Amino acid sequence: MPVGPSTDGFFRIAASTPRIRVADVDANAAAILSCVRHAAAQGAGALVLPELCLTGYTCADLFFDRALLRAAEAALARILDATADVPMFFTVGLPVAAGSALYNCTAACCRGELLGLTAKESLPNYGEFYERRWFAPAPRPEDPLTVEVAGRLAPLASRIVYRCADEGMADLALGVEVCEDLWIAAPPSVDMARAGATVILNSSASSEVIGKAEYRRSLVAGQSARLFCAYAYADAGEGESTTDLVFAGENLIAENGSLLAGTPLFSCEMAIADVDLDRLAAERRRCTTWVEPAASEAGVLDVGFSFSLDADICSAADAEPPAIPGAPRLMYSALDTLRIFPRTPFVPAAREDIAERCETIFGLQAAGLKTRLAHTGTKHAVIGLSGGLDSTLALLVTVRAFDALDLPRAGITAVSMPGFGTTRRTKGNAETLAEALGVSFREVPIGPAVERHFADIGHDPAVQDVTYENSQARERTQILMDIANQVGGFVIGTGDLSELALGWATYNGDHMSMYGVNASVPKTLVRHLVRCAADAFGGQIAQTLLDILDTPVSPELLPPTGAGEIAQRTEDLVGPYELHDFFLYHLLRFGFAPGKIYRMACRAFSGVYDSETVRSWLRVFYRRFFAQQFKRSCLPDGPKVGSVTLSPRGDWRMPSDAAMRLWLAEIDAL
Known part of the structure; x- marks a missing residue:
């Protein structure tokens, strides 16, 4: 399947909740790798995993422990090495120490490369959440840190936009924000979308209380609508501590106001959907109030990446499956997408x-x-x-x-x-x-x-x-x-x-x-x-x-x-x-x-x-x-x-x- 125009612009993304054990980094790394391999086998080009999933979100004061921090860095290195043959953009949440500060980060990974570390901007300090006790707010994108993590140099900041450089994928740019950053008055995703991000990934750990699920779904769908983007949200779930909170592991994928996929509460399942990059680009072009400033003016940090696709991987519709495990097509035509197209688009289904x-x-x-x-x-x-x-x-x-x-x-x-x-x-x-x-x-x-x-x-x-x-x-x-x-x-x-x-x-x-x-x-x-x-x-x-x-x-x-x-x-x-x-x-x-x-x-x-x-x-x-x-x-x-x-x-x-x-x-x- 060509990566060019005949793919029709459909890009497959996934959101998944691995079953973790709090502070058991090795077990969590294995669960993360399982999710990555499963998403790749489903043909996904991007996967978002929950916040701090490598250690567990509920480690509390254990985040200060050097043994946990070293183990998380070593586990990330193993994950990167193990996925060097997987042409998929995926996230891993972990704490990262840089100088005298500790950051709640989401690592952006692709084919063994650490592309960047998106740090959380908005640290809650209310109710049962005391993140400011452990973490520092993210550096601004105009003044990023360059850190060495897992044996690789990478920028650490908020509002990083990862732009795909592969032929035929010019409309693919991904932004990452972390949990609470979506819930604030001016989410980072606004600037990232204005700078060209068509897919926003949210690594989250959102505790469950009565009525929150409905609000969360409306929030995710609404953000995808106002930003003319695809929005994938991955939530922490089974394995997190239930000392004071319960995490339901709801994963959501929305596009331009519509929820395309979701998982049941209290499950560790994967949501997967094909988003239409052509459609998102068309919506932005039609909207005269949508203005995309330069990345520097929008207040984001630009990072380029490539899936490094071999030419023969997507050369024809009847091509043999590639040798790389879980690396089929990254862009899809309307004939092989997961999307369902209503026969009467002017008429509601229900x-x-x-x-x-x-x-x-x-x-x-x-x-x-x-x-x-x-x-x-x-x-x-x-x-x-x-x-x-x-x-x-x-x-x-x-x-x-x-x-x-x-x-x-x-x-x-x-x-x-x-x-x-x-x-x-x-x-x-x-x-x-x-x-x-x-x-x-x-x-x-x-x-x-x-x-x-x-x-x-x-x-x-x-x-x-x-x-x-x-x-x-x-x-x-x-x-x-x-x-x-x-x-x-x-x-x-x-x-x-x-x-x-x-x-x-x-x-x-x-x-x-x-x-x-x-x-x-x-x-x-x-x-x-x-x-x-x-x-x-x-x-x-x-x-x-x-x-x-x-x-x-x-x-x-x-x-x-x-x-x-x-x-x-x-x-x-x-x-x-x-x-x-x-x-x-x-x-x-x-x-x-x-x-x-x-x-x-x-x-x-x-x-x-x-x-x-x-x-x-x-x-x-x-x-x-x-x-x-x-x-x-x-x-x-x-x-x-x-x-x-x-x-x-x-x-x-x-x-x-x-x-x-x-x-x-x-x-x-x-």
């Missing part, structure tokens, strides 16, 4: 979360429309109601906005405009829904007007081409706009985010409205919104909404089948919306390249679509996304409800004439 998300989205959509109606003094709205999903959602949102303004629902005019492809099913559902919701309903058949238009422009109705289809869409928009003028109202747009991405809209037809309430809602989420509305309404409305959900997505611009069924299915023409929404999310949200999105989709939709199907529709997506930008460059206003939108005024600014060659070439090379 059902209760879906209901909450839908309620929030309905509220945002309705609030946007309510504000626009109130600002303009408009008391009427006009919607083209087709009996399909999007227009149904737009009507539901409009009803909610009118209710919030205490406006009569009769001020909403739902217009059915049957054309050459309209089926009895969709027409009937539109009329039934309008009646059940108590809105005004009008039916304006467009057939005669479109046929007259064909005669005017000299188009043969037997030629069912784009002119045949788009003439109907534009006629419908004209009708809606004119009725809006009649009643003094707004035309409410029905098109959704997925259609905008694909350009699946008739320019100056359904593409145009006076306020597009669905503009930032993708098709996969529209379904859930309508289903949640069905659950909320019940009765006849629910029955109609469920039948609409069961109706194939179609513009109904071509005549029905002989049996009166829908003949034109959108997903047969442009591809499955679940795939396109997956592509869209990862393109817009993180700026991932086509190759990475392809491999993620192959993994996510394994057993649903084969790789060639995924590649084929990915090419369609990119081709349409680039070619149809001109339609998005002049969109009506609409409310933003999520982090991914295509508004040309804020979230997505793209030239209408951008060339697509680079992206299609990458897809063709897959």
Whole structure:
């Protein structure tokens, strides 16, 4: 597996709690080596172990004993010698004497090298913790000590950033902080992340009391969110003294606000997860308030390191396993990562979360429309109601906005405009829904007007081409706009985010409205919104909404089948919306390249679509996304409800004439 771009930027990290014995340095060194070997065998590139794990955190006044200090240094030397063949960055906690001071240190190790000693800055001296009795605060990074430990010279300071120099791993930089340093008002990890650290490792010994676990998890997740980083936390556990405290050994790995992995309390287990360095880098680049000063300005100490990978270790996806024990790939592709990629990234996984998300989205959509109606003094709205999903959602949102303004629902005019492809099913559902919701309903058949238009422009109705289809869409928009003028109202747009991405809209037809309430809602989420509305309404409305959900997505611009069924299915023409929404999310949200999105989709939709199907529709997506930008460059206003939108005024600014060659070439090379 190459270390370059085709690895997709996934880096595996682990957090583990070895079973130790207080002050039994030799036994602890063996337990640490076991953890290192196990993590390496799992393909981890970084491992964090608990605070002072080489001696035990609860040694108390034994930390002053020279025998313990000498034993810890000798044990660290043995660990380094024993791991010279392991290309993994790992930490070992131990006390280090330097001059007249003693420091609580976390040693950063890689392939037999001692890269540095990150000393603890914030020494608690409250409750059962009396660290200031034994340890001195860390030297500042601008004035580090150079110490000889385990027969090796290394810098000793706080806020050390370890930057990987290996090819293809430029986004990997690790910072280490020690336990309490996370809990203070301005943790060292802030400066380290601002200086470029994408992975923060915390060596901790956090005693367990009621309620602390929940707070710890929120703290770790929150720090990873505000720093756009991966955060791995290793906690002391079994083997520490229980004279006054109990240590639960909870290990956590978070990325950008989400907990990726964790271990149960009161266990000595390993948490392991793949973090997405590409994603973290993308998040930082997108955030205009994220500023990375030079390392010297950020107040950190820079240390470079290398995994010293042999060229043949990661040369090909089918390469033989390397000779080095536990040294497989250090960077992973989406095809072999531990990560799970949800098929519908716009939709929460848990059902209760879906209901909450839908309620929030309905509220945002309705609030946007309510504000626009109130600002303009408009008391009427006009919607083209087709009996399909999007227009149904737009009507539901409009009803909610009118209710919030205490406006009569009769001020909403739902217009059915049957054309050459309209089926009895969709027409009937539109009329039934309008009646059940108590809105005004009008039916304006467009057939005669479109046929007259064909005669005017000299188009043969037997030629069912784009002119045949788009003439109907534009006629419908004209009708809606004119009725809006009649009643003094707004035309409410029905098109959704997925259609905008694909350009699946008739320019100056359904593409145009006076306020597009669905503009930032993708098709996969529209379904859930309508289903949640069905659950909320019940009765006849629910029955109609469920039948609409069961109706194939179609513009109904071509005549029905002989049996009166829908003949034109959108997903047969442009591809499955679940795939396109997956592509869209990862393109817009993180700026991932086509190759990475392809491999993620192959993994996510394994057993649903084969790789060639995924590649084929990915090419369609990119081709349409680039070619149809001109339609998005002049969109009506609409409310933003999520982090991914295509508004040309804020979230997505793209030239209408951008060339697509680079992206299609990458897809063709897959």
